[in-house]
Amino acid sequence: MVLLLPCGPLAPLGYPSPMSQLPALAQLLSGRRICTLTGAGTSTASGIPDYRGPGTAARARNPVRFAQFVGDPAWRRRYWARSFSGWPALRDARPNPAHAALARMEGAGLLTGLITQNVDRLHSKAGSVDPIELHGALAEVTCLGCGALSARDALQERLAEANRGWSPPPAPELAPDGDAELDDTGGFVTVDCLRCGGLLKPHVVFFGENVPRERVDRAFAALDAAEVLLVVGSSLTVFSGMRFVKRATTQGTPVCVLNLGPTRGDAEATLCVDADAATALPALATLLGAG
Numbered sequence: 231m232v233l234l235l236p237c238g239p240l241a242p243l244g245y246p247s248p249m250s251q252l253p254a255l256a257q258l259l260s261g262r263r264i265c266t267l268t269g270a271g272t273s274t275a276s277g278i279p280d281y282r283g284p285g286t287a288a289r290a291r292n293p294v295r296f297a298q299f300v301g302d303p304a305w306r307r308r309y310w311a312r313s314f315s316g317w318p319a320l321r322d323a324r325p326n327p328a329h330a331a332l333a334r335m336e337g338a339g340l341l342t343g344l345i346t347q348n349v350d351r352l353h354s355k356a357g358s359v360d361p362i363e364l365h366g367a368l369a370e371v372t373c374l375g376c377g378a379l380s381a382r383d384a385l386q387e388r389l390a391e392a393n394r395g396w397s398p399p400p401a402p403e404l405a406p407d408g409d410a411e412l413d414d415t416g417g418f419v420t421v422d423c424l425r426c427g428g429l430l431k432p433h434v435v436f437f438g439e440n441v442p443r444e445r446v447d448r449a450f451a452a453l454d455a456a457e458v459l460l461v462v463g464s465s466l467t468v469f470s471g472m473r474f475v476k477r478a479t480t481q482g483t484p485v486c487v488l489n490l491g492p493t494r495g496d497a498e499a500t501l502c503v504d505a506d507a508a509t510a511l512p513a514l515a516t517l518l519g520a521g
């Protein structure tokens with residue numbers, strides 16, 4: 231469903247039919263250089279849950295903080311046991327029509343950059359070239375000792391080897407960060423860096439960590455080169471994403487939001503479209519002449 235709402239909490243009754251609102255968004259974007267900022271809602275149609283979407287409120291989330299991960303072996307065991315169970319589903323997730331539409335828009339030269347808060351690599355799988363992965367990617371692992379980067383798949387093999395006798399509950403539910411909802415992770419064995427024996431950590435920004443400055447600067451450069459910011463599938467609850475709305479607003483760059491439900495950026499947006507990204511983005515791309 232696509233519904234154009236004047237941004238803000240009060241929505242009068244009697245809107246025109248939802249899909250008929252996309253041309254207004256296309257009109258605002260047309261002929262303008264676009265910077266896109268995507269969030270978890272872009273990937274829900276690929277089977278990866280979000281944190282704060284419709285139906286997700288009931289899910290209790292307790293993501294590990296950086297200090298807990300580094301300071302407490304029990305937290306590391308919990309993290310890696312859940313990640314071990316959830317990784318195959320995340321690794322095998324396929325991009326959906328929203329990712330494909332953004333890749334087409336990029337291919338048509340409409341974008342100054344694609345900034346994503348997602349850690350699932352689905353933009354790259356859809357063909358986007360060098361998306362700015364603000365929070366990193368679960369497909370990579372970093373060593374906190376020597377800084378070496380390695381493939382998550384290789385670690386999966388090592389974890390499988392070290393945990394031959396350990397099996398997760400059948401068909402655990404995939405959780406938003408590529409891990410799985412597991413209650414009992416006792417007995418799971420973690421492994422360390424093969425090169426230096428240091429702690430291994432997914433190459434993503436944990437709560438309690440900052441996004442590396444160089445990444446933020448690249449994302450700012452993409453925004454500064456744009457004439458409009460298009461936010462897709464993000465509640466903008468996390469400052470890391472919201473900062474781009476703030477900067478756009480400060481610079482007088484219009485902001486459009488395409489999201490199911492309200493976001494923290496609505497009050498600063500020129501246009502809010504309450505829509506499923508996997509339905510609306512392909513239609514939008516077509517209206518913009520990007521197939």
Ligand SMILES: NC(=O)c1ccc[n+]([C@@H]2O[C@H](COP(=O)([O-])OP(=O)(O)OC[C@H]3O[C@@H](n4cnc5c(N)ncnc54)[C@H](O)[C@@H]3O)[C@@H](O)[C@H]2O)c1
Binds near residue numbers: 270284488
């Ligand atoms: N796929 C992933 O990589 C993933 C998944 C969950 C969380 N995260 C991480 O957690 C943080 C969450 O922040 P966020 O703002 O990205 O996510 P969020 O969960 O806070 O917000 C997602 C928003 O998308 C909307 N949404 C859900 N499905 C949609 C759809 N089909 N079309 C349009 N909108 C839809 C929801 O209503 C919600 O408002 C990020 O920093 C990210 O790193 C990543």
Ligand SMILES: [Zn+2]
Binds near residue numbers: 375376378424425426
């Ligand atoms: Zn190391």
